[in-house]
Amino acid sequence: MPEPGPRSTPRRAIAVAVAAVGLVTLMAVLGKLNPPVPSGVSTDRLGPERGEPVAEYLARADDSLSGSDTDEHWALVSFTETLTPDRIPAHSGGLRIAQVIHQAQIPRVQTPLVTVQVPAGDAVAVASADNAAWQLLAQPVSDERFARIVAISAARLRAGCACTVGLVVRGTLPNLRVLATQNGIRAVQALPSDAVSGRFAVVPLLPDQTGLVLPGPDDGPLPER
Numbered sequence: 001m002p003e004p005g006p007r008s009t010p011r012r013a014i015a016v017a018v019a020a021v022g023l024v025t026l027m028a029v030l031g032k033l034n035p036p037v038p039s040g041v042s043t044d045r046l047g048p049e050r051g052e053p054v055a056e057y058l059a060r061a062d063d064s065l066s067g068s069d070t071d072e073h074w075a076l077v078s079f080t081e082t083l084t085p086d087r088i089p090a091h092s093g094g095l096r097i098a099q100v101i102h103q104a105q106i107p108r109v110q111t112p113l114v115t116v117q118v119p120a121g122d123a124v125a126v127a128s129a130d131n132a133a134w135q136l137l138a139q140p141v142s143d144e145r146f147a148r149i150v151a152i153s154a155a156r157l158r159a160g161c162a163c164t165v166g167l168v169v170r171g172t173l174p175n176l177r178v179l180a181t182q183n184g185i186r187a188v189q190a191l192p193s194d195a196v197s198g199r200f201a202v203v204p205l206l207p208d209q210t211g212l213v214l215p216g217p218d219d220g221p222l223p224e225r
């Protein structure tokens with residue numbers, strides 16, 4: 001009787017090939033039914049890059065306002081000086097404020113920036129400093145010095161310090177260009193109109209940054225309050 005092996009081997013090969021084709025087909029079908037979810041990573045950014053000359057950023061911000069479309073854009077508003085919360089509405093150009101950025105500044109000490117998302121309305125923007133204080137106190141602290149910086153910053157914010165360093169607003173290019181000409185406004189930088197809320201980074205240009213955009217020193221003594 002002849003051995004079955006030589007005749008069964010091609011059958012196995014055919015069966016394996018058919019199974020492989022079936023697996024590839026199944027994976028293709030599943031891929032169409034369940035497409036990969038976008039990662040959500042975005043390169044949109046408002047504000048200067050680390051190490052960027054301030055003059056170059058100011059020119060870049062000005063260029064971002066050119067155009068003739070009438071769509072609304074997200075834009076970063078940077079000031080010539082830090083503001084007390086009650087002055088926020090006057091520096092928004094009447095536009096919808098979406099974020100308020102605070103920083104309690106201490107000479108030669110690196111203090112944290114706090115960004116507060118706000119609903120529509122000037123009152124909530126003015127009250128955002130207290131929210132910023134709560135955000136600061138809720139974050140973990142790494143050492144005793146940083147714990148003191150957080151405590152000092154929170155106390156100053158609650159006291160209504162001149163600690164507002166930027167706003168994110170939404171408006172048309174013509175309205176943003178008008179805002180950029182107002183007293184106390186150092187720069188207005190707009191994103192493309194298709195930028196998605198919550199999908200872009202924001203780093204304000206601080207009033208005391210005049211050369212390169214770099215972190216300041218962190219060797220200064222901490223005040224009592």
